[in-house]
Amino acid sequence: MVMAPMTDKSIKREVNQMKAKNNVSIKKEANKGAWTAEEDRRLAEVIASHGPKRWKTIAAKAGLCLLYIEGLNRCGKSCRLRWLNYLRPNIKRGNISDQEEDLILRLHKLLGNRWSLIAGRLPGRTDNEIKNYWNSHLSKKIKQEKQMGAATREDCNARENRAEEKVNVAMRGDEENSYKGLEDSEINFDVDEFFDFSNESPLNLEWISKFLELDKGFSDVL
DNA sequence: AACAACCTCAACCGCATCAGA
DNA sequence: GTCTGATGCGGTTGAGGTTGT
Numbered sequence: 001m002v003m004a005p006m007t008d009k010s011i012k013r014e015v016n017q018m019k020a021k022n023n024v025s026i027k028k029e030a031n032k033g034a035w036t037a038e039e040d041r042r043l044a045e046v047i048a049s050h051g052p053k054r055w056k057t058i059a060a061k062a063g064l065c066l067l068y069i070e071g072l073n074r075c076g077k078s079c080r081l082r083w084l085n086y087l088r089p090n091i092k093r094g095n096i097s098d099q100e101e102d103l104i105l106r107l108h109k110l111l112g113n114r115w116s117l118i119a120g121r122l123p124g125r126t127d128n129e130i131k132n133y134w135n136s137h138l139s140k141k142i143k144q145e146k147q148m149g150a151a152t153r154e155d156c157n158a159r160e161n162r163a164e165e166k167v168n169v170a171m172r173g174d175e176e177n178s179y180k181g182l183e184d185s186e187i188n189f190d191v192d193e194f195f196d197f198s199n200e201s202p203l204n205l206e207w208i209s210k211f212l213e214l215d216k217g218f219s220d221v222l
Numbered sequence: 223a224a225c226a227a228c229c230t231c232a233a234c235c236g237c238a239t240c241a242g243a
Numbered sequence: 244g245t246c247t248g249a250t251g252c253g254g255t256t257g258a259g260g261t262t263g264t
Binding site for chain 2: 032
């Protein structure tokens with residue numbers, strides 16, 4: 001189905017025409033809860049012709065059509081989330097592999113709860129998925145490991161301190177690019193660029209592991 | 223079989239940031 | 244410089260599924 005290019009004006013015009021034609025009022029409150037297959041289909045259809053931008057417009061367009069069918073509506077935010085976490089192409093569903101888990105653990109150690117950044121290093125995985133996985137699996141795992149490893153905590157701390165120092169040294173780069181700290185967003189070392197595996201196929205995680213092995217200074221702390 | 227407790231994950235919410243008017 | 248709307252992010256919630264008693 002080919003759709004005409006949409007503008008905000010054309011949307012408003014179309015809505016007004018429909019209101020007049022059908023004598024209906026647009027629901028102010030958006031639909032909530034789980035998405036239906038029909039809503040998914042409508043959203044995918046609109047994004048296919050409009051692109052994944054201007055979510056309010058997309059919601060209006062999709063909501064307008066749904067209104068015509070059965071009075072449904074979704075807010076732009078909801079549409080964006082649904083697209084990013086479910087409908088987007090190349091979404092990798094299913095279990096997180098050991099390699100992926102290992103990468104998540106390493107990246108979380110480096111980046112903290114910056115899920116979108118971590119997700120950017122895991123092709124096909126979403127920030128929401130990783131956040132959920134962390135909260136339901138890894139946080140517990142870490143808790144358990146901490147309890148089990150209490151006896152050797154001092155040794156671990158010493159290792160962590162050494163690792164942290166390695167990161168600082170590695171990220172400092174040269175003296176001109178004075179590194180300010182991991183929490184500081186103005187880091188000169190481009191973490192994004194360094195860990196940008198977004199163009200890698202999921203099958204290449206093995207390669208990534210090997211890549212991390214190349215720089216022992218990094219792989220020890222990641 | 224019935225119920226409670228726990229777990230998972232999709233979706234929502236509120237806030238921060240950015241861009242354009 | 245200020246305002247406003249769009250977008251992105253992380254924390255949280257709650258429905259549905261699973262497991263234990």
